[in-house]
Amino acid sequence: MGxxxxxITSILALFCGCIFFVYAIKYYASVIISLxxxxxxxxxxxxxxxxxxxxxxxxxxxxxxxxxxxxxxxARRILNACCxxxxxxxxxxxxxxxxxxxxxxLKESCWRQPKPVIKFIHRSNRSGFKGGALGEAxxxxxxxxxxxxxxxxxxxxxxxxxxxxxxxxxxxxxxxLNNLAAIQGYQLHYLNKSENWVTRGVRAExxxxxxxxxxxxxxxxxxxMISGSVFFIRADILKDLKWSTSITEDWELTLRLxxxxxxxxxxxxxxxxxxxxxxxxxxxKQRMRWAEGHTYSAKKFFWKILSSPNLTFFEKAEFIYFxxxxxxxxLLIFGTMSWIISEINHSYPWFWSPLFGLSLLISNFFxxxxxxxTGLFLEGDLKKDYSGVFSFIALSYILAPFQGxxxxxxxFEKEEGEWIRTLxxxxxxxxxxxxxxxxxxxxxxxLGGLFNNSSxxxxxxxxxxxxxxxxxxxxxxxxxxxxxxxxxxxx
Amino acid sequence: xxxxxxIIGYDLYIYVTGxxxxxxxxxxxxxxxFFESNNVWRLSPKLIFGKDVSRSFLNQVLRMLNIExxxxxxxxxxxxxxxxxxGDERNLK
Numbered sequence: 001m002g003x004x005x006x007x008i009t010s011i012l013a014l015f016c017g018c019i020f021f022v023y024a025i026k027y028y029a030s031v032i033i034s035l036x037x038x039x040x041x042x043x044x045x046x047x048x049x050x051x052x053x054x055x056x057x058x059x060x061x062x063x064x065x066x067x068x069x070x071x072x073x074x075a076r077r078i079l080n081a082c083c084x085x086x087x088x089x090x091x092x093x094x095x096x097x098x099x100x101x102x103x104x105x106l107k108e109s110c111w112r113q114p115k116p117v118i119k120f121i122h123r124s125n126r127s128g129f130k131g132g133a134l135g136e137a138x139x140x141x142x143x144x145x146x147x148x149x150x151x152x153x154x155x156x157x158x159x160x161x162x163x164x165x166x167x168x169x170x171x172x173x174x175x176x177l178n179n180l181a182a183i184q185g186y187q188l189h190y191l192n193k194s195e196n197w198v199t200r201g202v203r204a205e206x207x208x209x210x211x212x213x214x215x216x217x218x219x220x221x222x223x224x225m226i227s228g229s230v231f232f233i234r235a236d237i238l239k240d241l242k243w244s245t246s247i248t249e250d251w252e253l254t255l256r257l258x259x260x261x262x263x264x265x266x267x268x269x270x271x272x273x274x275x276x277x278x279x280x281x282x283x284x285k286q287r288m289r290w291a292e293g294h295t296y297s298a299k300k301f302f303w304k305i306l307s308s309p310n311l312t313f314f315e316k317a318e319f320i321y322f323x324x325x326x327x328x329x330x331l332l333i334f335g336t337m338s339w340i341i342s343e344i345n346h347s348y349p350w351f352w353s354p355l356f357g358l359s360l361l362i363s364n365f366f367x368x369x370x371x372x373x374t375g376l377f378l379e380g381d382l383k384k385d386y387s388g389v390f391s392f393i394a395l396s397y398i399l400a401p402f403q404g405x406x407x408x409x410x411x412f413e414k415e416e417g418e419w420i421r422t423l424x425x426x427x428x429x430x431x432x433x434x435x436x437x438x439x440x441x442x443x444x445x446x447l448g449g450l451f452n453n454s455s456x457x458x459x460x461x462x463x464x465x466x467x468x469x470x471x472x473x474x475x476x477x478x479x480x481x482x483x484x485x486x487x488x489x490x491x
Numbered sequence: 492x493x494x495x496x497x498i499i500g501y502d503l504y505i506y507v508t509g510x511x512x513x514x515x516x517x518x519x520x521x522x523x524x525f526f527e528s529n530n531v532w533r534l535s536p537k538l539i540f541g542k543d544v545s546r547s548f549l550n551q552v553l554r555m556l557n558i559e560x561x562x563x564x565x566x567x568x569x570x571x572x573x574x575x576x577x578g579d580e581r582n583l584k
Contacts, residue, residue, distance in 0.1 A: 140572075
């Protein structure tokens with residue numbers, strides 16, 4: 001009996017390990033791509049275009065939408081930042097669901113200025129959560145709006161962000177991407193990164209995601225996500241598709257955009273700094289919402305996406321990778337338990353060897369941390385922020401049960417659960433000026449140099465020792481289980 | 492150019508045109524208790540909108556608006572909503 005259970009659990013553990021290995025290969029490939037020539041092109045591409053060169057007589061009208069729910073600690077900060085943008089033709093629209101002192105801030109007469117116009121829309125309930133509030137904002141935006149930009153309340157948009165979005169849009173459509181619907185920028189989770197080990201970990205995680213994973217997706221033409229904040233979208237398309245009331249309304253909109261044949265572009269060169277959750281509790285709540293909503297929408301649109309003629313092979317492949325993204329947490333727990341039971345019973349399938357198991361474990365373990373290290377390296381922050389990667393590793397395991405539970409809930413439930421908000425502290429421990437990438441770009445701008453020959457690209461792409469270690473590690477860990485497997489088979 | 496208000500059903504629009512400044516929302520809010528979290532309202536530099544305002548609130552606010560020099564004006568909802576969204580006062584009476 002024990003032998004049979006051991007055999008079954010060892011096969012299950014191996015199955016989970018193989019699924020993780022497929023993800024690990026993707027992460028290692030992303031690291032290799034992000035350190036390669038294609039990414040060099042993305043990271044050094046021209047961001048300062050000329051919208052008027054496309055025959056436009058004036059800059060397009062932009063409506064900035066800010067969803068608020070009890071944002072007293074950050075409301076003034078983002079309103080002030082949005083009021084000082086270097087752009088002429090825009091308005092600010094606050095979709096407010098607050099029931100605390102935030103309302104007092106919104107009623108202050110200082111916001112009643114002629115330019116940019118600020119409009120407040122207060123609802124008495126949270127019907128439809130963030131999607132509901134943003135949907136309400138759509139009804140009241142200026143009729144001449146051509147593009148909508150959304151920021152969450154804890155972000156601080158830099159002065160040139162609208163101009164960069166418009167220029168990036170004109171560059172992309174000018175080069176033939178006519179069905180471009182949206183541009184996602186880099187959510188630079190940075191402002192309170194030195195607050196504690198949790199924020200340091202989240203900073204490293206986001207760096208890996210936004211500087212490596214998403215950059216690689218952009219390079220090979222995978223499906224790109226709208227991520228709830230720091231994105232620019234055509235107003236006519238948004239009005240047509242409307243916001244849904246999903247708890248991950250951004251991911252849901254992403255899928256509906258692709259189904260309609262539209263494309264999304266990601267650029268790490270358009271960044272807005274933001275703060276991070278500071279406690280495990282807040283982080284777990286946030287990730288549980290993401291896991292549940294993401295899995296629910298992936299399930300809802302699964303066959304539609306796979307059978308749609310509007311998505312390319314790479315976009316569909318990326319979607320398949322996204323579907324069980326949060327279910328990995330469940331598989332981690334399930335796989336580990338299966339592994340422990342099989343070890344207790346000392347029973348394995350005939351093709352199994354402890355050495356092969358160990359190689360699979362090592363390969364899977366290093367994939368995500370290596371992405372974090374690479375992301376920080378590409379941002380020029382590796383030396384300063386590398387310890388965050390170790391925090392991130394710890395966080396991944398701490399969050400696994402929460403994410404696993406929420407992902408399963410999303411997979412099996414008929415209706416999505418409630419939105420759980422992420423509390424914002426308003427604290428800033430690290431100034432935006434410290435961000436290397438932004439600093440490099442600003443320096444280049446003043447020098448007027450071409451990015452392709454810039455000190456930025458030299459400093460990042462010729463830092464050979466670190467780059468080679470990262471590249472070498474990715475290749476080594478990626479092929480390790482294959483080499484060990486072949487070795488065990490021959491022996 | 493002027494300072495106006497319009498009541499449509501139970502909804503109240505307070506608005507200004509030209510270079511007039513809108514009445515301080517905090518002032519109305521303090522006296523009437525409206526424009527708080529449990530009510531639906533909107534605000535732009537030129538218009539304040541309150542949805543489903545009670546009769547007692549209306550009496551208080553109209554008294555205040557009359558003192559502040561606001562006049563009742565018969566504009567339809569479409570024109571007022573367009574004014575809120577665009578700031579374009581050309582469709583207003």
